[in-house]
Amino acid sequence: KAGVTQTPRYLIKTRGQQVTLSCSPISGHRSVSWYQQTPGQGLQFLFEYFSETQRNKGNFPGRFSGRQFSNSRSEMNVSTLELGDSALYLCASSIGQASYNEQFFGPGTRLTVL
Amino acid sequence: SQELEQSPQSLIVQEGKNLTINCTSSKTLYGLYWYKQKYGEGLIFLMMLQKGGEEKSHEKITAKLDEKKQQSSLHITASQPSHAGIYLCGADRDSGYELNFGKGTSLLVTP
Numbered sequence: 001k002a003g004v005t006q007t008p009r010y011l012i013k014t015r016g017q018q019v020t021l022s023c024s025p026i027s028g029h030r031s032v033s034w035y036q037q038t039p040g041q042g043l044q045f046l047f048e049y050f051s052e053t054q055r056n057k058g059n060f061p062g063r064f065s066g067r068q069f070s071n072s073r074s075e076m077n078v079s080t081l082e083l084g085d086s087a088l089y090l091c092a093s094s095i096g097q098a099s100y101n102e103q104f105f106g107p108g109t110r111l112t113v114l
Numbered sequence: 115s116q117e118l119e120q121s122p123q124s125l126i127v128q129e130g131k132n133l134t135i136n137c138t139s140s141k142t143l144y145g146l147y148w149y150k151q152k153y154g155e156g157l158i159f160l161m162m163l164q165k166g167g168e169e170k171s172h173e174k175i176t177a178k179l180d181e182k183k184q185q186s187s188l189h190i191t192a193s194q195p196s197h198a199g200i201y202l203c204g205a206d207r208d209s210g211y212e213l214n215f216g217k218g219t220s221l222l223v224t225p
Contacts, residue, residue: 108155
């Protein structure tokens, strides 16, 4: 069974641009969660989707948004990029409700904002 | 919100030595997860603990959940260079839809 895949793996953008990251969950998994990891703040929850519905959102500005498609694939978008958005963005998938099922993480997308 | 504090922040041990990493929660733990991360990569699931007093082992790694103390410990026996990485504990947040993570413990195993 293929694991969680994230594309692209590395991305370099400049301030003010926008970016879209993609996550393909494990086949059969309906929940996709997104996390931001930085050296200072650690791993922080962005949002979680289940069956195309956002069930919860972390404490991030509205510039961070996401969506989930009918095939459970998910995208997250960051608009008007800031230097502080440089981070490793991880997505995780699980069969059902995220917190009561093992979450499988992808390799992450390393975003650098110049 | 639930805060998870991990100790120590970093650890350097000689190959073959045992070590313990702790994760303490500011709230009651209903589900505690341990992950390992190679630097700059995704997280690898190690173990999930749900019941007070629960203990699980996988190869040379043992994790325990002490619900009364709101604490979990991860013990590695006879450490190897392959154990090096960042160990993260995660716990269910109140919403039930996300995990809250500790800042991680960086482990280096020297020959």
